[in-house]
Amino acid sequence: MPATADLEQPSSLLPLLAGATAGVVCLVGLEEVLRLQRKKPANASSSVGGKQGGRPDVLRQVTPEEKDKLCEVPRVKLTPMEAFDALRSGKDPHLTEKWRDELDSDVFFVQLPLGKRIYFITDTTCWDTLIGPAGLEKSHFLRQLDLFGEGQMTRTRSILTRKTSGEGWHAIRKALAPAFSNKCLVAKTPIYHRVLSSFCKALDDAADKGMVVNMPEWGLRYTIDMIGEVAYNYKFHAFDDERNGEAKALLRAIDVIFRETRYSNVNPFRPYMVWCSEVREYYQSIRLFRDVCRKIYRQFLDTPPDKQDATSIISYIHNNPGYQCEFEKLCDIYNLLWAGHDTTGYTISWAVYHLSSNPRVLKKLQQELDAATFAEELPSYDELNHLPYFNACVKEIMRISPVVSNGTRRQTESGFKVTSRGVDYWIPGGYQMLAPLFARVRDDRIWGDGKVFRPERWLEASEEQLTVYNKLFQPFSIAPRSCIAQHLALIEVRMTIAALFKGYEFEITTEPEFFYSITYKPRGLMVKPIKRS
Numbered sequence: 001m002p003a004t005a006d007l008e009q010p011s012s013l014l015p016l017l018a019g020a021t022a023g024v025v026c027l028v029g030l031e032e033v034l035r036l037q038r039k040k041p042a043n044a045s046s047s048v049g050g051k052q053g054g055r056p057d058v059l060r061q062v063t064p065e066e067k068d069k070l071c072e073v074p075r076v077k078l079t080p081m082e083a084f085d086a087l088r089s090g091k092d093p094h095l096t097e098k099w100r101d102e103l104d105s106d107v108f109f110v111q112l113p114l115g116k117r118i119y120f121i122t123d124t125t126c127w128d129t130l131i132g133p134a135g136l137e138k139s140h141f142l143r144q145l146d147l148f149g150e151g152q153m154t155r156t157r158s159i160l161t162r163k164t165s166g167e168g169w170h171a172i173r174k175a176l177a178p179a180f181s182n183k184c185l186v187a188k189t190p191i192y193h194r195v196l197s198s199f200c201k202a203l204d205d206a207a208d209k210g211m212v213v214n215m216p217e218w219g220l221r222y223t224i225d226m227i228g229e230v231a232y233n234y235k236f237h238a239f240d241d242e243r244n245g246e247a248k249a250l251l252r253a254i255d256v257i258f259r260e261t262r263y264s265n266v267n268p269f270r271p272y273m274v275w276c277s278e279v280r281e282y283y284q285s286i287r288l289f290r291d292v293c294r295k296i297y298r299q300f301l302d303t304p305p306d307k308q309d310a311t312s313i314i315s316y317i318h319n320n321p322g323y324q325c326e327f328e329k330l331c332d333i334y335n336l337l338w339a340g341h342d343t344t345g346y347t348i349s350w351a352v353y354h355l356s357s358n359p360r361v362l363k364k365l366q367q368e369l370d371a372a373t374f375a376e377e378l379p380s381y382d383e384l385n386h387l388p389y390f391n392a393c394v395k396e397i398m399r400i401s402p403v404v405s406n407g408t409r410r411q412t413e414s415g416f417k418v419t420s421r422g423v424d425y426w427i428p429g430g431y432q433m434l435a436p437l438f439a440r441v442r443d444d445r446i447w448g449d450g451k452v453f454r455p456e457r458w459l460e461a462s463e464e465q466l467t468v469y470n471k472l473f474q475p476f477s478i479a480p481r482s483c484i485a486q487h488l489a490l491i492e493v494r495m496t497i498a499a500l501f502k503g504y505e506f507e508i509t510t511e512p513e514f515f516y517s518i519t520y521k522p523r524g525l526m527v528k529p530i531k532r533s
């Protein structure tokens with residue numbers, strides 16, 4: 001576990017600290033090398049007998065004789081340092097599509113320093129086996145997101161527990177599931193409307209003043225307010241300048257944590273490099289987040305039982321017998337807070353970007369929204385179901401800019417065979433495996449014009465085509481580790497997009513930089529909201 005205790009030492013102690021941590025780094029490096037050495041014999045043999053500690057590996061088993069006949073996976077033609085820089089920088093979110101096209105293969109890997117590798121599988125026909133019900137366990141990668149610095153993803157029980165096998169994850173997911181049912185979430189419509197109204201009020205003010213707003217930042221402020229109220233009955237007041245200090249600090253903290261997670265993913269020493277001010281900021285961010293989670297839970301515990309909302313997500317967390325201690329409950333308050341605002345916030349920003357950049361689509365969408373009648377000022381879930389072009393636009397936004405663009409990350413715990421384009425490959429154990437979404441949702445071979453924003457494709461496709469599209473379009477991944485909150489996400493995103501484009505237009509004043517940091521982001525998108533008459 002990374003040392004966090006000395007982070008507030010005066011600067012005169014820094015050289016000492018740097019020396020001590022450099023020593024730790026060396027030891028960890030040695031351990032890493034030993035780990036890789038230990039792994040070699042295991043990789044060299046076949047996976048008969050199943051992966052270590054995971055679920056039965058029946059679907060992927062091969063005998064040693066079969067293994068000898070399998071092909072080696074092609075390697076992306078970059079040096080380990082070039083690959084490290086490319087993945088760390090986040091500046092090219094479309095790397096995997098590029099690598100797939102360069103190698104003309106849907107199975108490939110990048111070699112990183114210290115013997116680390118990441119395998120990529122962009123062939124969708126392999127995915128049921130790799131990430132479906134009998135798929136691989138999740139990657140250790142999430143450990144870097146461990147807000148509590150105590151291995152919650154690996155040692156504690158939470159909704160993000162790494163292993164799908166065993167009771168740790170399953171019991172928690174099962175007990176939380178009712179809180180995420182469509183019925184339970186639709187009943188919270190007054191909350192969505194209340195939070196959405198304050199977002200619209202902030203946009204009205206900005207429009208009246210002719211202000212230019214940073215759309216991703218505003219999107220995140222809005223969605224942190226939303227998840228706070230919907231899940232925890234907790235108000236962040238993110239648009240109230242007098243009271244939004246906590247919300248702003250929290251959003252800054254998650255940005256820092258995501259940055260460090262990106263770095264640590266390719267540099268296992270990163271969490272130990274506490275002489276680096278960015279790493280120290282990471283630990284401060286963790287502490288800040290931890291305090292906020294405690295405050296949220298304390299507020300719930302201090303609420304008299306007759307005033308608590310028994311259907312709220314925090315009630316389900318509180319009453320969930322799957323957790324072994326209060327700390328594990330705090331872990332999931334945290335998990336749902338970060339997963340529940342970043343994804344929706346950036347999806348809304350992508351919506352503003354794509355719709356505002358495509359006047360033809362926007363006009364058609366606004367005609368449909370203008371013609372629709374809503375019982376209240378803001379639309380309800382059911383009312384939006386009857387708007388075909390609107391729903392095609394939402395799907396198209398999530399297709400062309402899926403926020404979880406790198407898809408699911410898994411661990412190749414023991415080696416296995418995978419077949420793609422008729423070739424059988426051997427994937428060795430002990431590495432990360434990614435099934436990126438981009439490679440399938442923008443592939444011209446499937447979509448014809450996959451890189452073009454064209455909602456009509458969802459309305460014009462034949463039944464046969466639509467079956468293919470729907471199978472490939474999985475922005476929430478597939479069971480069993482699919483997004484637990486997909487209903488919540490869709491209710492929130494759809495209501496917001498409808499309200500924003502019925503009420504406003506957005507003039508893009510600064511084009512975004514396409515950026516990847518855990519999620520896919522239109523970084524720096526600046527817009528001027530204009531009220532529609």
Ligand code: HEM
Nearest residue numbers: 339340343344347404408409475476477481483484485489
């Ligand atoms: C547009 C919005 C969203 C998208 C596109 C999205 C996408 C995804 C994807 C692709 C996964 C699987 C990740 C993996 O396998 O590594 C996932 C898992 C998850 N998501 Fe979401 N998500 C969204 C919104 C939310 C919200 C609002 C919450 C919380 C309130 C949430 C909570 C979670 C959790 C807890 C998991 C892990 C589930 C498990 O492992 O059992 N997500 N999401």
